[in-house]
Amino acid sequence: MNEQLSMEVEAFERMKMSHMSTSDRVVASRKAKELVLTINEIYKKTQDSKLMDAMKRITIKKRKIEKRLKGRPEV
Numbered sequence: 001m002n003e004q005l006s007m008e009v010e011a012f013e014r015m016k017m018s019h020m021s022t023s024d025r026v027v028a029s030r031k032a033k034e035l036v037l038t039i040n041e042i043y044k045k046t047q048d049s050k051l052m053d054a055m056k057r058i059t060i061k062k063r064k065i066e067k068r069l070k071g072r073p074e075v
Helices: 003-012 020-047 051-070
Strands: none
Touching: 003 020, 003 051, 020 051
């Protein structure tokens, strides 16, 4: 994984999720998608397990953000 990408992944993982506005959540979700797709392209060529672990961590955080964006279903 190149230097710039690894720095972006670290910054995304350190980003706090509390007190985010809706627009911040949308931006974070899009950034997570972009990171996962970029890492996936590299992973296809190298099959590095560290890349897969990074994708999993980002995906977990992305799901939490999206769950909050969609809100609770009302009955």
